[in-house]
Amino acid sequence: AQTVTQSQPEMSVQEAETVTLSCTYDTSESDYYLFWYKQPPSRQMILVIRQEAYKQQNATENRFSVNFQKAAKSFSLKISDSQLGDAAMYFCAYRSGQGRGSTLGRLYFGRGTQLTVWP
Amino acid sequence: EAQVTQNPRYLITVTGKKLTVTCSQNMNHEYMSWYRQDPGLGLRQIYYSMNVEVTDKGDVPEGYKVSRKEKRNFPLILESPSPNQTSLYFCASSLSGQGWNYGYTFGSGTRLTVV
Numbered sequence: 678a679q680t681v682t683q684s685q686p687e688m689s690v691q692e693a694e695t696v697t698l699s700c701t702y703d704t705s706e707s708d709y710y711l712f713w714y715k716q717p718p719s720r721q722m723i724l725v726i727r728q729e730a731y732k733q734q735n736a737t738e739n740r741f742s743v744n745f746q747k748a749a750k751s752f753s754l755k756i757s758d759s760q761l762g763d764a765a766m767y768f769c770a771y772r773s774g775q776g777r778g779s780t781l782g783r784l785y786f787g788r789g790t791q792l793t794v795w796p
Numbered sequence: 797e798a799q800v801t802q803n804p805r806y807l808i809t810v811t812g813k814k815l816t817v818t819c820s821q822n823m824n825h826e827y828m829s830w831y832r833q834d835p836g837l838g839l840r841q842i843y844y845s846m847n848v849e850v851t852d853k854g855d856v857p858e859g860y861k862v863s864r865k866e867k868r869n870f871p872l873i874l875e876s877p878s879p880n881q882t883s884l885y886f887c888a889s890s891l892s893g894q895g896w897n898y899g900y901t902f903g904s905g906t907r908l909t910v911v
Contacts, residue, residue: 788836
């Protein structure tokens with residue numbers, strides 16, 4: 678089974694500053710997808726950004742961008758100009774593009790990083 | 797509005813009393829799945845379904861049952877709940893095949909407490 682590791686259980690950032698959340702994953706596959714989900718106190722799971730492994734260009738969504746290092750199996754999330762509303766638990770997730778059986782379609786999640794934003 | 801509807805949002809029950817958490821999606825997604833979220837453990841898959849009448853176990857299926865009689869519905873059944881099933885549960889759905897890259901759409905979660 679694929680393993681997703683988020684090594685930072687907690688992070689904090691000052692409002693308007695930039696913060697980077699780390700994620701590494703373990704896979705032998707070449708075709709896969711990576712995601713960052715945000716879970717605010719409302720506990721809703723919100724897709725923040727996604728990246729296809731075959732694309733070299735890093736994905737960007739407004740203030741959110743990723744640093745995808747395929748060889749290093751690293752997928753970090755950068756939040757620029759942090760806002761109070763960014764405070765949440767952030768989950769990194771992996772999905773195989775060529776899985777079989779029980780791995781097909783499954784999202785594998787890291788354990789999450791709790792982000793605090795200070796005013 | 798495209799969504800996954802999960803009910804109830806909160807549930808407190810006693811050990812051994814059968815319960816069902818409902819999940820319905822209106823996006824014609826083939827793939828549906830149940831996860832449980834526990835502090836420090838992230839989200840772990842309980843069961844999944846590739847389509848109608850096709851279901852299989854995830855990582856933590858013990859104590860749970862599912863069914864997929866219709867494409868839109870994927871209920872989670874706890875036949876005899878125990879305190880270790882106290883958790884936050886999520887239903888999710890997804891397109892399959894070419895749609896894998898779009899990730900999941902999640903329900904709002906069900907906070908279950910078994911006393």
